[in-house]
Amino acid sequence: MRGVAPIHVAAAVKRYGAVAALRGVSLDFPAGRLTAVLGPSGCGKTTLLRAIAGFLRLDEGRVRFGDDDVTALPPQQRGTAMVFQSYALWPHMTVFDNVAYGLRLKRVPKPEIAKRVGAALALVEIGDIDAVARRKPAALSGGQQQRVALARALVVEPRVLLLDEPLSNLDAKVRQRLRVEIRRLQRRVGITTVYVTHDQEEALAIADRVVLMSAGRVVQAGTPQEVYLAPATEFAADFLGVGTRLEARAEPGVLVLDETRQRLPYAGAERGPVVVVLRASDVALGGAGATLGGDLEESLFLGDRWRHYVRIGGAMLIVDGDAPRAAGPVRVSVSAARLRVYPRQGGSSC
Amino acid sequence: MWRLYLRDVFYTLGVAAAGAALTFALAIPVCGWLRARAFGPVEFLLKVPLFVPFVVVGHALRVFLSPWAPGLAGSWTGIAVALAWKHLGLAALLLLGAFRAVDESHLEAARNVGAGTARLTKDVLVPMSAPSLAVSAVLIFSSMLASFSIPLMMGRGGGAQMLMIDVYYRFGQHGDFETAAALGVVGYLMAMGAALVYLRRLTPPLQRRSLR
Numbered sequence: 001m002r003g004v005a006p007i008h009v010a011a012a013v014k015r016y017g018a019v020a021a022l023r024g025v026s027l028d029f030p031a032g033r034l035t036a037v038l039g040p041s042g043c044g045k046t047t048l049l050r051a052i053a054g055f056l057r058l059d060e061g062r063v064r065f066g067d068d069d070v071t072a073l074p075p076q077q078r079g080t081a082m083v084f085q086s087y088a089l090w091p092h093m094t095v096f097d098n099v100a101y102g103l104r105l106k107r108v109p110k111p112e113i114a115k116r117v118g119a120a121l122a123l124v125e126i127g128d129i130d131a132v133a134r135r136k137p138a139a140l141s142g143g144q145q146q147r148v149a150l151a152r153a154l155v156v157e158p159r160v161l162l163l164d165e166p167l168s169n170l171d172a173k174v175r176q177r178l179r180v181e182i183r184r185l186q187r188r189v190g191i192t193t194v195y196v197t198h199d200q201e202e203a204l205a206i207a208d209r210v211v212l213m214s215a216g217r218v219v220q221a222g223t224p225q226e227v228y229l230a231p232a233t234e235f236a237a238d239f240l241g242v243g244t245r246l247e248a249r250a251e252p253g254v255l256v257l258d259e260t261r262q263r264l265p266y267a268g269a270e271r272g273p274v275v276v277v278l279r280a281s282d283v284a285l286g287g288a289g290a291t292l293g294g295d296l297e298e299s300l301f302l303g304d305r306w307r308h309y310v311r312i313g314g315a316m317l318i319v320d321g322d323a324p325r326a327a328g329p330v331r332v333s334v335s336a337a338r339l340r341v342y343p344r345q346g347g348s349s350c
Numbered sequence: 351m352w353r354l355y356l357r358d359v360f361y362t363l364g365v366a367a368a369g370a371a372l373t374f375a376l377a378i379p380v381c382g383w384l385r386a387r388a389f390g391p392v393e394f395l396l397k398v399p400l401f402v403p404f405v406v407v408g409h410a411l412r413v414f415l416s417p418w419a420p421g422l423a424g425s426w427t428g429i430a431v432a433l434a435w436k437h438l439g440l441a442a443l444l445l446l447g448a449f450r451a452v453d454e455s456h457l458e459a460a461r462n463v464g465a466g467t468a469r470l471t472k473d474v475l476v477p478m479s480a481p482s483l484a485v486s487a488v489l490i491f492s493s494m495l496a497s498f499s500i501p502l503m504m505g506r507g508g509g510a511q512m513l514m515i516d517v518y519y520r521f522g523q524h525g526d527f528e529t530a531a532a533l534g535v536v537g538y539l540m541a542m543g544a545a546l547v548y549l550r551r552l553t554p555p556l557q558r559r560s561l562r
Binding site for chain 1: 480
């Protein structure tokens with residue numbers, strides 16, 4: 001590895017005509033750690049990744065790898081390696097040639113190429129290396145192709161590994177398995193890694209640090225636990241986890257829902273128009289304490305739990321439970337400690 | 351008669367092959383560069399020959415080449431150069447289409463591990479566009495086989511001639527319809543040989559099997 005470098009992005013701005021994809025993003029990606037950049041489609045996360053890789057030129061701002069300013073460098077001189085959503089393996093080359101390509105460009109001697117390609121394929125646990133190395137990518141499964149793409153990225157010993165939604169094209173089971181393997185691999189190699197995804201579960205599971213983006217800005221950055229358990233904004237609370245957004249008015253000691261005038265005890269400091277975000281896992285049907293009244297319209301079986309849809313005025317409250325319930329009037333208990341209340345603003349997401 | 355025109359047949363095949371090779375030798379690197387970094391003015395210049403009439407190309411090349419390389423203007427290489435210039439626009443049109451159909455991520459993956467534009471073209475764009483390149487080569491080669499105006503304007507006093515010139519002289523100057531027709535059939539068969547390659551490339555293998 002050419003030295004593990006932290007990545008510093010300072011005041012990055014990228015515009016496409018009138019649309020700003022990045023609006024002054026400043027971020028530090030710690031050396032040797034895996035940082036997941038999470039956000040909805042169009043929030044700027046892939047633009048940020050491509051700016052780090054050098055595939056697009058920033059309108060403003062700088063990108064540094066450690067002490068090296070790479071802002072003006074073309075991609076081939078940055079020492080990054082990228083894994084693409086579509087794998088981007090060259091179909092006319094064998095697996096061996098795909099992985100060896102970067103080394104050939106660097107004029108590495110042939111015996112060393114063979115050794116390093118074998119080691120990279122072993123690292124990603126491709127299986128029977130000799131057999132796989134001779135095949136063309138089309139003869140491999142999606143999971144194997146993504147392993148080859150990872151091997152191709154790692155074999156050139158980059159300073160920074162960039163992953164652009166690498167598991168999005170795989171089915172759920174392979175995705176779960178590869179997620180763990182990428183995590184294990186990154187820990188073993190110890191390379192600074194940026195992992196872009198729109199899948200919150202993937203980001204929370206795999207990352208040392210999560211960066212949540214919206215509309216070209218960083219909304220929150222922290223450990224997965226910090227970001228999930230203490231979302232800093234209404235957008236963060238709404239985006240992470242499955243939940244419902246209710247508009248209310250915060251008064252001393254109480255929250256009054258706008259539409260139904262139902263009341264919930266509230267010990268927080270916010271006053272005036274607010275948004276209450278209730279996660280499906282933080283509310284329950286029935287129970288004691290503070291409750292909201294509504295009509296259960298639908299219950300869906302999700303395998304490990306039931307998901308109930310309770311209408312409260314114009315809003316549909318999502319409540320997770322472990323048993324089916326008949327449709328009709330219900331009470332939903334809300335834990336005061338789990339209430340997430342934010343001052344009400346305009347549109348929040350991308 | 352066959353013996354009389356055999357030299358012209360090979361001359362025609364040679365000029366067309368050299369012209370097509372020269373066209374692609376020029377078009378591939380420029381189109382590779384244009385694929386990697388779009389630059390409108392160069393693309394426009396590359397496509398200009400598309401809109402210049404064959405006769406004008408022949409005349410212009412003769413005028414331009416004569417002072418610098420007098421021997422070249424009336425030679426097979428001069429004709430090949432003129433044909434290559436004229437077909438550069440068509441080649442650019444076909445090649446850029448094929449190169450632009452290659453997904454960006456394949457190029458970025460190569461640039462990411464250190465490939466510059468030349469290696470990108472040689473190692474990724476050309477092999478990934480090979481079927482389209484083969485079809486383009488056949489189309490351009492066939493068009494060059496049938497070229498008439500440029501060889502006529504570039505003019506040779508004697509020696510081997512392009513086959514379409516022979517057809518014209520047999521028919522126009524000598525009223526020899528039979529020989530003209532026979533030469534026409536030979537030209538047609540030569541073009542058909544190229545067309546077979548074209549059709550094989552365009553027809554998916556399954557359809558080919560059912561056609562047998």
